[in-house]
Every structure is written in C-alpha cells, then in structure tokens.
Amino acid sequence: MAAPFTLRKIGVPPNSANLTEARRRVFDFFRAACRSIPTIMDIYNLQDVVAPSQLRFAISAQIRNNAHITDPKVIDLLLFKGMEELTDIVDHAKQRHHIIGQYVVGEGLVQNTGNKDQGRTGFLKNFYTSNYF
C-alpha cells in the first residue's frame, strides 16, 4: 500500500518568478489535492455519493476555470486560496453538505436547474430577456 499522504502545512513561500514556476506550483497543488481525496471521502462519508474520479474532475474543472490567467502573482494568490480551501476541507472544518453542495451537486458536477424553469411560458421567457419580441 502506498504510504498515506498527509498535507504538510508550510508557510507562505515567496512569489513565483515566472509562469513556469507558477505552473509547477499549480500541478503540485493539484497532486496534493488528488492525494487527499481518499482522506476526504473517509472524513465526510462520501463513498456512496461520489467517486474519486468525479472529485478529481471537479478539482481540475475549478483549475481550468482560471487557466487563462498569465500573471504569476495572480496565480499565486489563486493557489493560496485553493490551498486554504483544501486545508479547511481536510481539517474537517467544513461539513458534508458543504462538500456535496460545492463540488458534487449544484454549481459542481450535477446541475439542478429543472424546477426553476418549469412554470415559465415562452412569453415570460422573452419578457425577461428584453422589451422587444
């Protein structure tokens, strides 16, 4: 069995010098997050709800959201926020419904948009979008 992965808390490192180093840090963060997934599933009892591959996809989707950023300092800050989030989750500072709501259902993987649009007619949809239809 591979040695269990523990998230070591290190102090804030100095800013990345260039895009290559920022890129390397992004991958390191992604690896750390993926290796913490078994712990997370264990803490929040997500075994029946979601598969590890789906969580990996959710994490990579969040990273891809910001893939267009080119400033290393902005990337560093985003990584800092991401690391903070990951540390909170691993420390059990969040609760199960947070994880499920943020990374599985809702704005996560599964979209629950069915009920909102049910009662609307074509008239109302057009009305909400513009004056002229």
Next chain:
Amino acid sequence: MASLSTTSLSFKAPSTRISQVLRKGSSFQSVTFGRFTSSTSKSLRLQISCAAKAETVQKVSDIVKEQLALTADTPLTAESKFTALGADSLDTVEIVMALEEKFNISVEESDAQNITTIQEAADLIEDLVQKKPAA
C-alpha cells in the same frame, strides 16, 4: 505474440537489466524476474526485454480513454502521445493521478514529467509495482 512488436521500441529501458542478468549467470531465475516465468516458455532473453505487460497497457488505455472522454473507435496504440489525443498538461497530471489511484502506487514528480505516451506510463507503473514491498 503482441509483445514482440514492443520489444524493439522499448529496448532502451531494460537494457541495463539484461546486462545485470547476464553477469549473474545461472541464478537469473530468481526473485526479480519471477513474474515472467509464467507467461511464455520462449528464451528468457525475450521475456526480460518485454518491459510492460499487455494488460497493464490495456488498463492504462482505459483510464486515458475515460479521462479524455474519447469515443470507443479512436485509434489508441501504446505509442500514442497524450498531447496527440487532445490532452493538455493538466489532463496529463490527472491521468497520472488516476493511475496512482488505480494501481495503488506513488509517482514522484520527476518521474511524472517524463511520461508522454501510454507505453512509458505502463513501464513506469510496472517499475513501481515491482519496487514497492509486497503488502
């Protein structure tokens, strides 16, 4: 056998193994290559130079297909590069993590940077599976 086609391509990796084995002389049926004795009864030299089992390559291909959401009929050989299949660098890291989970191994960053094709990934996995102590 399908393994014959890969022996020439992946020859550079196990060449050191072969030279070590030839030096050892008679005791080369021992621990390190015990896995291969069950596969074929051809000359041992062919067995040693076969770097990765076909089933490992198949499992890696399955994971790659699932990760990159490829359709079932895209041509996927052992030498396909991940970038040629439409993976960006984050996808490559994700594939390596999926392989880590599936095979229960731990890939170091320096090793992970060299993986560009399916065959290399399978070779690395075989290496690590062999090296880790049997649980």
